[in-house]
């Protein structure tokens with residue numbers, strides 16, 4: 037198939053030039069190993085180094101010895117973010133939002149790194165179309181059952197189904213995912229020591245159901261009794277003192293929740309009177325609600341705390357094998373914290389201890405608002421609360437700056453060009469005999485040395501009808517069929533002051549860009565397999581792809 041890509045004709049040349057620059061930024065270091073660590077539904081402010089009160093000393097240490105990006109974006113949802121990170125294209129370009137089969141030209145990062153000699157390993161969530169090993173990974177532990185953190189029914193080793201985990205086995209998802217990652221590191225060390233590796237660790241935490249180890253929950257007992265309004269303000273103040281943000285704190289939104297949430301009445305009936313369906317003022321909650329809501333945040337904190345402990349084990353292993361110096365470690369989250377409230381899996385047992393295997397609870401919109409401090413809205417919206425991710429980059433051999441912030445906007449589509457540049461690889465112009473569009477991302481390598489602006493013509497957002505576009509500091513954003521809003525993110529990342537009425541010409545200019553690329557991306561995505569019909573959909577895209 038011959039295709040002509042009309043978008044960004046100069047990008048290929050720019051990429052070649054960037055490769056040369058990367059070698060300089062890397063200070064002559066040889067190609068690094070890559071460890072990409074992805075949290076699931078973690079909020080922008082949950083980590084200590086982004087203003088959170090949760091104990092995350094291991095990630096904080098990586099930040100102290102590396103970089104923190106303050107304006108990095110994901111795509112608001114699990115599967116499109118993974119598509120963007122692994123392909124270097126916006127999800128619509130590769131037919132992954134809505135989730136269908138990628139075009140044959142849409143290679144994944146391990147396939148692109150292979151010619152440069154990299155061996156790739158995966159552990160955790162997948163949520164990409166097709167088997168993991170077909171995507172170029174040599175080994176994989178795939179946790180498909182994301183409704184059960186303690187006893188998953190569906191999980192695979194190298195795409196071969198493993199036995200279900202029984203209720204009395206000592207299994208916890210975050211620990212198991214790290215265990216397999218550690219096994220892959222051991223295997224690489226013993227058999228392929230001279231080759232560089234790419235390790236992709238995709239935790240399923242702190243996604244709902246919020247379930248955590250009792251000893252982890254115990255560390256947060258009583259920590260959240262003052263409520264989400266207080267925690268939110270404290271996080272915002274810490275973020276300002278850290279330099280993570282310098283704008284206002286958004287207003288808490290007591291009305292907006294996902295369309296697919298279980299109603300508040302049903303939540304109270306099935307879970308208990310302590311549940312709350314909306315992000316109302318903490319002081320308006322009844323005492324029973326305050327107790328129960330505080331207990332839910334203890335579990336969320338315990339889940340993030342556990343991620344940090346397991347990252348600590350991975351870092352220690354790299355250090356012990358002498359690989360830490362020349363391994364680039366990136367830590368991010370796939371979307372903002374979630375305001376979803378659902379009951380799935382085996383349902384919720386009201387008699388079970390909150391956070392235990394028989395409980396099925398969600399963080400809910402009140403605490404989600406706090407986790408996304410200082411931004412508006414949540415996972416699935418493309419306002420800043422849905423799409424903002426921490427991004428920590430640690431690479432002692434290649435990044436001289438220590439503990440610095442990077443304020444340039446960045447996006448998940450940037451990881452492929454960044455990592456290919458560091459690997460000394462180039463993105464092929466064809467794959468499976470089909471022409472590929474130029475990558476949509478830009479290499480972040482120039483920002484490793486100093487806080488320079490990475491030249492994005494624009495950043496594009498679209499998910500379940502929510503739309504957004506950022507050009508420089510201007511951002512247009514809309515909820516479903518609602519009107520376009522306009523914000524100047526230079527002083528208003530909280531998206532508090534809608535300037536659309538003051539600058540109609542700016543709105544028009546950005547809408548024209550969004551509309552043009554929306555059409556272009558849909559045409560590119562349509563070169564993949566069409567959306568499976570509803571009946572075939574579940575089988576075709578896998579059970580883990582069910583909404584939400």
Ligand SMILES: [Ca+2]
Pocket residue numbers: 076077113114243370371
């Ligand atoms: Ca997610």
